[in-house]
Amino acid sequence: MNTHLQLDERGRLRHLLTLEGLPREHLLELLDRAESFAGAGDNRSKKHPLLHGRTVVNLFFEPSTRTRTTFEIAAKRLSADVINLQVDASSTSKGETLLDTLKTLEAMQVDLFVVRHQASGAAHFFAAHAGPGVAVLNAGDGRHAHPTQALLDVFTIRRHRPDFRKLTVAIVGDVLHSRVARSDIHALHTFGVREIRVVAPRTLIPAGIETLGVRVCHTLQAGLTGADIVMLLRLQKERMVGAFLPSTAEFHRDFGLTAERLAKLAPEALLMHPGPINRGVEIGGELAYGAPSLILEQVSHGIAVRMAAMAMIIHDRNPVAKGRRTR
Numbered sequence: 644m645n646t647h648l649q650l651d652e653r654g655r656l657r658h659l660l661t662l663e664g665l666p667r668e669h670l671l672e673l674l675d676r677a678e679s680f681a682g683a684g685d686n687r688s689k690k691h692p693l694l695h696g697r698t699v700v701n702l703f704f705e706p707s708t709r710t711r712t713t714f715e716i717a718a719k720r721l722s723a724d725v726i727n728l729q730v731d732a733s734s735t736s737k738g739e740t741l742l743d744t745l746k747t748l749e750a751m752q753v754d755l756f757v758v759r760h761q762a763s764g765a766a767h768f769f770a771a772h773a774g775p776g777v778a779v780l781n782a783g784d785g786r787h788a789h790p791t792q793a794l795l796d797v798f799t800i801r802r803h804r805p806d807f808r809k810l811t812v813a814i815v816g817d818v819l820h821s822r823v824a825r826s827d828i829h830a831l832h833t834f835g836v837r838e839i840r841v842v843a844p845r846t847l848i849p850a851g852i853e854t855l856g857v858r859v860c861h862t863l864q865a866g867l868t869g870a871d872i873v874m875l876l877r878l879q880k881e882r883m884v885g886a887f888l889p890s891t892a893e894f895h896r897d898f899g900l901t902a903e904r905l906a907k908l909a910p911e912a913l914l915m916h917p918g919p920i921n922r923g924v925e926i927g928g929e930l931a932y933g934a935p936s937l938i939l940e941q942v943s944h945g946i947a948v949r950m951a952a953m954a955m956i957i958h959d960r961n962p963v964a965k966g967r968r969t970r
């Protein structure tokens with residue numbers, strides 16, 4: 644996929660489609676900007692005028708709780724107008740194509756599309772066909788990428804373990820179907836993490852993943868021993884065509900993380916999961932909330948990170964008030 648689409652002629656962020664190939668300084672700027680929005684604690688009442696008069700459309704062709712809602716909250720905190728298009732009640736259900744959907748909404752003077760789609764490459768397709776002043780933010784495309792999830796993951800890690808060069812991160816579970824794993828691997832490498840492991844049965848590891856600079860482990864013991872961060876992944880049954888596993892019970896027996904296993908294999912590790920979680924499958928329910936779990940912190944950080952991404956893409960590139968823009 645053409646990652647150059649993301650930057651404009653001056654090297655500024657034009658769309659956010661993938662973290663692959665995105666320069667470290669852009670990632671750092673996104674995290675630092677997110678830090679300025681997150682502040683020290685609860686700043687719910689704080690509204691920023693940066694996107695006043697701008698229109699953001701959430702276009703989710705797949706279900707979502709965290710990503711869609713935090714994008715909406717983030718856009719509203721930046722004073723944007725937000726439309727959540729109900730895709731199954733839209734004219735796409737009458738056969739309108741992605742391209743015609745894009746062009747129709749563009750005619751309503753939309754500034755930013757936040758797109759989630761089951762097809763890898765859907766956000767790139769939108770970006771390739773978007774008009775000159777219209778930006779696209781990938782909220783998850785197929786198995787390919789989920790850049791804002793990875794940004795909020797590294798944002799969360801940085802708050803607890805700021806020296807990435809000392810970290811061993813274990814990504815455990817359904818790596819094969821996970822866009823989060825791919826984006827996290829790119830982000831963690833960009834920040835110089837010492838070691839990244841992917842931990843799963845052979846059937847859930849994509850062929851050739853070693854080329855991304857990760858160590859493949861096929862047991863929890865090998866994967867978790869010495870890990871500083873354990874990132875669990877959901878079994879994505881909706882993307883499994885055919886038998887990838889004998890059963891979820893067997894997966895839990897061999898790869899499910901319980902408090903007892905974590906205490907034995909990686910007692911100092913912090914626990915993460917992008918959600919939604921499958922209790923009793925990849926994670927014991929007792930591990931979901933409370934230390935060492937950062938799962939709810941990840942959710943909260945999604946707001947600040949998505950505010951940062953939208954501010955950089957829409958406001959920073961063209962801070963002029965709507966109606967006088969230099970599209």
Ligand code: CP
Nearest residue numbers: 707708709710917918
């Ligand atoms: N992590 C994540 O993308 O969750 P949602 O599917 O609920 O948005």
